[in-house]
Amino acid sequence: MKVLVVGNGGREHALAWKLLQSEKIEQVVCVPGNGGTATMERCQNLPITVDDFEGISRFALENGISLVVVGPEVPLANGITDYLQSKGLMVFGPVKAGAQIEASKAWAKALMEEAGVPTAKAAVFTEAVAAKSYLQLQGAPIVIKADGLAAGKGVTVAETIEQAETAIDAIFQGQFGSAGNFVVIEECLLGQEVSVLALTDGLTIRPLSPAQDHKRIGEGDTGENTGGMGAYTPTPIATAELMARVQIEVLERTITALRNRGIDYRGVLYAGLMVAPDGDFKVLEFNCRFGDPETQVILPLLETPLEDLILACIQQRLGEMPPLAWKQGSSATVVAASGGYPGEYEKGKVITGIEEAQAAGAIVFHAGTKLNTTEQIVTDGGRVLNVTGLGENFQQAIAQAYTGIKQIQFSGMYYRRDIGHRVLKTDL
Structure with missing residues (x-):
């Protein structure tokens, strides 16, 4: 079986890596993929964009692709599943109507209320004056969300009214593009x-x-x-x-x-x-x-x-299907990010130490990387690598992840040194 994976992040590298563990999978093609998928055995990158539905379809049909697995939310929200299914391809990922559950927070809120799913109290607004009036009644802390897709960055947990108003203005002024057509104001939950x-x-x-x-x-x-x-x-x-x-x-x-x-x-x-x-x-x-x-x-x-x-x-x-089978133990990953992320950052920094990290027992999933013209792995995004460790417990898994990430270097590299802090308190 040949599988095409749509996307270029750590998630897509992990999907390709997992699929290739099966003898049933002959080859994985990643669109467009990253530096990690470019260097995996039986895996190749296809240099077209995730929104080129026609190009993906043509390649899949001409090259005997049995299955398409869609990683990111944007092509799902734009109807990639509907399009590829119309061409006779098997696709894993919801159709456009279903992808609204992520593409519109307001739509998802209405669905949850209709279904009786426990969720935070919320209100939806289309202009700033009404949103700010509601805000005055609710007080702070409070959560301000851009309605649509914002790559995980359209949410502000505002500790003060002033912070909340600033977030509302940023959304309506286009900071998140079309995701800012609506603002969802939600109660701040603790936990x-x-x-x-x-x-x-x-x-x-x-x-x-x-x-x-x-x-x-x-x-x-x-x-x-x-x-x-x-x-x-x-x-x-x-x-x-x-x-x-x-x-x-x-x-x-x-x-x-x-x-x-x-x-x-x-x-x-x-x-x-x-x-x-x-x-x-x-x-x-x-x-x-x-x-x-x-x-x-x-x-x-x-x-x-x-x-x-x-x-x-x-x-x-x-x-x-029988119940899902799982390995015993724990798993943890630490993200190596570019300096400046989630704001502005530079690309093209040469990465070293990946093989050493893997030799130390870690699994290194590439995210924002690419293979340059001189066959070097270089940075190509904000979140660059995911260094994953496994162990019998969280202490071992987290220790392995950090042992691995300490082998890796690139200019401006940043990572948090407290991943898993909550479970380490209870797992000791």
């Missing part, structure tokens, strides 16, 4: 965020190992939001009791609500939860694809062949 990624064929839905991400750029969970600076799984805060509730109150209710709207949702449904100190939870938002960097810690622990699960979702037979 810990948990990522529950689930696979669904539109009828059955099965969660993967629950993970926790580190969104803030700074240690101690301070500073600006990013796409994610590190993650770990399985998180202890997602107890068996909590996951049983999530299965019924979130996953199954949401799939039913989508089906009731006439949406045949097949792919990943990713629920971002806030778990309160008392163990209760609410859904912050949904994503329509594999999380990044959560995928880079979940897939190394997954023993069930990934392609079997993907095909079961596409062919609507997930309910016939």
Whole structure:
């Protein structure tokens, strides 16, 4: 089987890496891929963009591609699944109507309320004056969100009214492009965020190992939001009791609500939860694809062949599959970022030490990298590498990740040194 993976981040490298562990997979083609996928055996990059649906379709049909796996949210929101399916291709990822669950926070809020999914109180606005009037009534702290896709950076947790008003102005003034046509103002929930990624064929839905991400750029969970600076799984805060509730109150209710709207949702449904100190939870938002960097810690622990699960979702037979099999132990990843990220940063910095990190036992997933004309791996994005460690417990997994990342160097390299701080407190 030949598989085409759409995307160029750490998530897509992890997907290609996992698929290539199977004897059933002859080759993986990544569109456009990165420096890591360019150097993997039985993997090649195709230098076209993720929004070139016609080009992707033509290549897939002419080269015997059996399956297309879509990584990023933007092509899903723009209808890549609909387009490729119309050409007779098998695609893993929801259709455009389903991808609204991530592409519009307002749409997702309405769906959650309709389905009875526990979520934060929120209101949606189309202009700043009304939003600020509502803000005065609610007070701070409060959460301000751009409605559409903003690469994980359209959310502000405002500690003061002034911060909230600044965030509202930035959204309506176009900081996040078309994502700023609407503003969602949401109550500020206290607790810990948990990522529950689930696979669904539109009828059955099965969660993967629950993970926790580190969104803030700074240690101690301070500073600006990013796409994610590190993650770990399985998180202890997602107890068996909590996951049983999530299965019924979130996953199954949401799939039913989508089906009731006439949406045949097949792919990943990713629920971002806030778990309160008392163990209760609410859904912050949904994503329509594999999380990044959560995928880079979940897939190394997954023993069930990934392609079997993907095909079961596409062919609507997930309910016939046996329970998912997992390796025992823990997984953690640390993101090496470019200096200046999530703001301005330079590209083209030569990266060294990747082989040494792998020799030390880490798995290195490339994100913002490329192979230059002299066959050197260089930086090509804000989040550059994900260095993943595995272990019998979190101490071992996190230690392995940090042992690995210490081997790697590039000019301006930055990484958080406290990934997993919550679980280390309880895992000692």
